Amino acid sequence: MTVVSGSRRAGPDPGPPAADPRSPDRAVPHPGAAARGASRPSVALVVLACVLGACMLVPIGYIVSVVFDIGWPTLSRLIFRPRVGDLLRNTVLLVVIGVPATVVLGVGGAWLVERTSLPGRRGWAIVLVAPLAIPAFVSSYGWGSTVPSVEGLGGALLVTTLAYYPLVYLPAMAAIRGLDPALEESARSLGLGSWAVFARVVLPQLRLAVLGGGLIVALHLLAEYGAFAFIRFDTFTTAIVVQYQSTFAGPAAGALGVVLATLCLTLLVAEASARGRLRYARIGSGAPRPPVPVRLGRATPLAVGAVAVTGAAAVGVPLTSVVRWLAAGASWTEPELPAALAQTAVLAGGGAILAVLVAFPTAWLTVRHPSRLSRAVEGMSYVASSLPAIIIALALVTVTLRTVPSLYQTAFTVMLAYVIIFLPRALVSLRSGIAQAPESLEEIARSLGHSPMAARARVTLPRLVPAMTAGAALVALGAANELTATLLLAPNGTRTLATQFWSAASAVDYPAAAPYAMLLILLSVPAVALMFVHSRKVPAR
């Protein structure tokens, strides 16, 4: 799992503190309300945010420079060849089949656990999100090392659908919980049956969640390396890695990168235009009382079976496989293990702190001083992190080698890659934290005699600590699982859990890979728990 972000669209996005609807003075848009929010951010802050935003664009700049450096004749020779056609076909098939499959599993699962009489639905709700804790490349190893026939397009679809459907499931669940049950009840009173209510009332209200989740799944499919490499399925990302291994950061890798980046940006644009004005449609203020669950009746065994099979395939098989290889003589005492754990902790921890620092100015600007500029800066971060890790890594290798050799293959550069890849996780957390620390509290503190900075420190900061911690944790846990960029950027001699796992799994030394796989899974659990709790929070009142 490389790109973020179940939480990007999935997570709650409270925006600026809502006006109290009971006050007529605030309920009507105040003529000054918007302008007031935009009041004078300090110049230094704006400059800082812009500079950081621009840094996030390094990978895009790299792609553009590849186009210019290689020149069109060479580029077109490298792009318009049968191999690229194969890769394109593979990648497109993967997205076109994989995304709908994850949507079916994700939305269906969310509906079953939230709105039906499914027995034990609280437990199933957790089972269904659990695959997120298993990095896709570990899941691929679990399947591939147990069932050798899992390979090619079919295998890739199986593994990634099971690994990524929670990215739709989580936002769908959050959206369903936010729906006003009165709508469904009205529909029922108008004579619609359960299925018709689901299709005509629930589904249309989930469009935003499905679009957002689907986009994230698609970006993950484009970015995934390990899962596909392991089961012999070629996509642009795997082909770039192979080219990198054959020619380092040469033109052929760059050319494939140009195509891949174009695919990603196309997806972003497509999703944005499909969303259109939906973006502004707010989902209702939430359920005042729990909805009456749809009775499954005779369909109950079928529903339980479906959920159980999904859980077994997505969690059971990989986990059993890891445990089996562990039992088959894995060694927990290898000296590399603690070293890899320590280096993973340093890199992921450093990346997390850096990400929070980088996200801070942007998050502050977008919440406290919303303007076209702040939205643009925020947008840059999202676009940059939508690019596959392999492109971000190629860009950083090339840029550091050419312009700042002192940063070339240093821990700092690895952390920088983590920041670019996982920044939205920190941004989303910080934004909601800052929004929950409204400026009005600072104003009160100032009226009580505290200078603006002191007011921030005593009132706002304590409220931000949980958000900063959560953001950092999400980044750190994502970074600990990161494989592709780490492979390319790690300093000499540095091995992380993910790269150690990968070198063992690549050498078909399955038992040796098992302890790392287990650690990677354990490390992911807290992040998934955080995301799960976040999605289940019914918007206050």
Next chain:
Amino acid sequence: MTALSVAGVTKAFGHVPVLREVSLVVPAGTRTAIVGSSGSGKSTLLRLIAGFERADAGEIRLGDRALTAPGSFVPAHRRGIGYVAQDGALFPHLTVEQNIRFGLPRRARHTSRVRRVMELVSLDPELSGRYPHQLSGGQQQRVAVARALAPGPRVILLDEPFSALDTGLREQTRQAVVDALEQSAVTTVLVTHDQDEALTFGHQIGVLDGGRIVQSGPPAAVFDDPVTVDVATFLGAAVLLPAAPAEGYADCALGRIPIRHDHSGAGRRAQALLRPDQIQVTPNSGPPNAVVDKVQPRGSYAEITIRTVADDTTRVTLRVPIHQAADYRASLPVSVRVAGGCVLYPLG
């Protein structure tokens, strides 16, 4: 204690003017309520006084000290002006006591001061260890007021502090807060959209409309003599009837009524303002001069719409206690009498 004065204050957000040359004097130790509808700029006025925003023009002074003036601006934390927000804005991570202590200087953070202001706003001392989310809405507002009072500010600003409370709680909380303000004799400005609240709150009322203070003065005087029809209707239920002024009287559908105040500018055509409780209707006493059009029960009272015999086109709606509603029915001839005088405005 010092008087607060606002002179010619103007403020715009972008190209949207919010306040235009607002002037106001709040004498030391008194309470002033600013009333206005949504978007009238009343919250902005308060924020300018508090120092959260800068005025585009004009001056704000506290006694001799210029807080906002051309070329000088005292930031919020040096003004010594307390502020109570609409939702209380209690610091959620601090207890009641810590909230109240928040503005006290380090050496003055004895609990005695905290206890004193808690008593002042009638807060149970046992609440001091609670967190804001463990308090009721009314308690939260009292803590907010106590917090603002604790450092002994010269001025306190209240931004619709009661509007989020339930009706019953609201009256009780308001009384407790007014008592506390009275005892500490602090200069107070309250903004509200609730006319009754504004009229009962203090010594002075200011009506803000379209970014201007259109009228100010003691509540009774302003209510008695609104300078415009808009102010009149904004401050309370009004009956407006076309009237012809004549030598201190106005002739209208309800007969000849003495003029208390005349704002009509001596035009031939005018309208007369009456308050519904000035109009008394009786079913069977005296000569009938009107006919009941319809009767609509409204809970504790009933609305009776009548048309006068003299002018069939004029409808007047007035109220009677619900227990008398049974005395009326449509087409019943009634006798209508007007007590007191009217205020005259130009028509249209």
Next chain:
Amino acid sequence: MARRPLALLTAGLAVAALSLSACSDSGGDVPDDALVVYNAQHEQLTKEWADAFTKQTGIRVILRNGSDSELGNQLVAEGKDSRADVFLTENSPAMSLVERAKLFAPLDKATLAQVPERYRPSSGLWTGIAARSTVFVYNPDKLSASELPKSIMDLADPAWKGRWGAAPGGADFQAIVSAILKLKGRDATAAWLTGMRQNAKIYRNNIATMQAVNAGEIPGGIIYHYYWFRDQDGTKEQSGNTKLHYFKHQDPGAFVSVSGGGVLASSRNKEKAQQFLAFITGPTGQEILGKGYSFEYPVANGAAANPALPPLDSLEAPAIDPSTLNGTEVIDLMTDAGLL
């Protein structure tokens, strides 16, 4: 008390981030006097060498692992700024690549004297350190001895469609292709690669290829010999159902690939680097090849290969000067053929 607590906090976090990155730089890894080896050889083998070398000399060795062409191209890209002291490969084309970029320092005469001339380039800028032979691994259940290919060139025939596998993404196979290029010329090689794209199933590496043959997914595959012998020596899980076929007769498929080692001209620890090369081509280093985990052929000092292996001389390999193999052209040809 802090007057600007937010700024202080930010500064604190920044310091924390910097010191974390600093400690991972220094604490983990690259002290100036440690020997940095860009290692494309099997990590396990180089670790055996490095550990023995450290034990003998006390010099710390740090490995950066990668593949031949990746690290070779990386050295070229890094140029004089590279932190690498030593470069070890599995095959010679990547060595030639770095040699052509003039990045190698001449090796000590004594080191060169340990290695027979046919296993090193005449330039003396690098040396062979081990050798491995191309083999055709096959599953006797799927392929009888009479059906075995006579030459590696046969595998491009339509008759072999879907019946063999290889790992063209790896440097091993690319070295084999460079031998074909050297022996048969550009056009024949391009044609052969096109045939391969039609016929071959593509695997990630030699082990995966051998495993597929073992599982009967494909009848045969092109790999290097030592993967088979290592597994035979161990669990036989991945090779129990397979046999090896040697092409012999100076066929391109009988190609013996020379693994190389060299010292970078930009090295800041040249003396230690020379010492390391002398060590691995010396008696102890070559003995590790013969006795250790690797099952590769020793090339220097007359050290004995693992007795399980057929003698190197019996393989009838084509005579190819290791320094003449061209990796870049091979990669271009393979890219054009759609294999990369």
